[in-house]
Amino acid sequence: MSEPISIDIWSDIACPWCYIGKRNLEKGLAATAGDDDAPQVRITFHSFELSPDTPVDFDGDEIDFLAGHKGMPREQVEQMLGQVTSVAAAAGLEYRFDLLQHTNTVKAHELLHFAKAKGLQHEMEERLMSAYFTEGRHVGRVDDLVALAEEVGLDAAEARSALESSAYLDAVRADQAQARAYGINGVPFFVIDGQYGVSGAQPPEAFENVIRDVWAQKSAAS
Template sequence: MTDPIRIDVWSDIACPWCYIGKRNLENGLAAVAAEDDPPAVEVTYHSYELSPDTPVDFDGDEIDFLSGHKGMPREQVEQMLDRVTQVAAEAGLEYHFEHVRHTNTVKAHELLHAAKAAGRQHEMAERLMSAYFVEGAHVGRIDGLVDLAAEVGLDRDEIRQALESEQYLPAVREDQAQAQSYGITGVPFFVIDGKYGVSGAQPADAFAQITRQVWAERTPAAVATSD
C-alpha cells in the first residue's frame, strides 16, 4: 500500500490567512477524496509565531495592533481587514475582527503539540482558530486554553500541567527552527511530501491539483513494485 502524502503546515493561531489556508486545504482534500483512487493524506500542523514579542494582554483592538505593528494608517488597516473578511467568507469562515483579542500565541502552540500527542491536533487547531477569529475568545491564557482543550476531549488536568510546565515548548521551538532552515518567512506555508513548498492561502483547487500530481507521481512506482 502506498504511504500517505505528508502535508506539513506552518501557521500561527493569530494569522487570518492561516485559517483561510487551513479551510481551503481541507476543501481541496475533500474534493480529491471523492475521486477514483483517492490519495491518502496525512496533515500535520507546525508552530510559527508571527509576533512573538506580543504581550499576553494587548491593550487595544486588532486595528490598533496592526497600525502599530505594520505602521499603517487605521483607515488602511480597516480596508485590509474588510478584504480579509471577504476572502474568509468565500472559504466559509465568518471573521469578526471587531471582537478579536490580540495576544501572544506561544501557549496556544504548546497546546497544539499537546493535542498532537493525544491524537487531537486537527480538532484543536480548528477550535483555537475559531475561538480567536469567530468568537473573539482570549487564546493566550492557560485557563482559557484548558477550557478549549476540554471541548475537544482533552484532559483538563493533563493539559494544565503541560502548559504550566512548558512541557511542549521545546517542540514549538523545534518547529520554528525547522521553518528557519526551510527559509520560511511568512505563513501559512505548506510543505508537500517534503519536496514541494506552497506559500500562502491558495485556493482549494490548487491544493487539490498538487495533491493529485503528487499521488500520480507515486502511482507508477507503486505499480512497478507490485509487479
C-alpha cells in the same frame, strides 16, 4: 498501496490567512475524495509565531495592533481587514475582527503539541482558530486554553500541567527552527511530501491539483 502524502503546515493560529488556507486545503482534499484512486494524506501542523513579542493581554483592538506593529494608517488597516473578512467569507468563515482579542500565541502552540501527543491536534487547531477569529475568545491565557482543550476532549488537568510546566515549549522551538531551515518567513506554508513548498492561502483547486499530481507520482513509483 502507496504511503500517504505528508502535508506539513507551518501556521500561527493568529494568522487570518492560515485559517483560510486550512479551509481551502480541506476543500481541495474533499474534491479528491471521490477519485477512483483517492489520495491518502497525513497532515501535521507546525508552530510559527508571527508576533512573538506581543503581550498576552494586549491593550487595544486588532486595528490598534496592526497600526502600531506595522506602522500603517488606521484607515488602511480597516480596509485591509475588510478585504480579509471578505476572502474568509468566501471560504465559509465569519471573521469578527471587532471581537478579536489580540494576544501572544506561544502557549496556544504548546497546547497544539500537547494535543498532537494525544491524537487531537487537528481538532485543537480548528477549535483555537475558530475561538480566535470568529468567537472573540482569548487564546493566550492558560485558563482559557484549558477550557478550549476540554471542549475537544482533552483532559483539563493534563492540559494545565503541560502548559504551566512549558512541557512542549522545546517542540514549538524545534518547529520554528525547522521553518528557518526551510527559509519560511511567512505563513501559511505547506510542505507537500517533503518536496513541494506551497506558500499562502491558495485556492482549493491549487491544493486539489498538487495533491492529485503527487499521488499519481507516488502510485507510479510504487
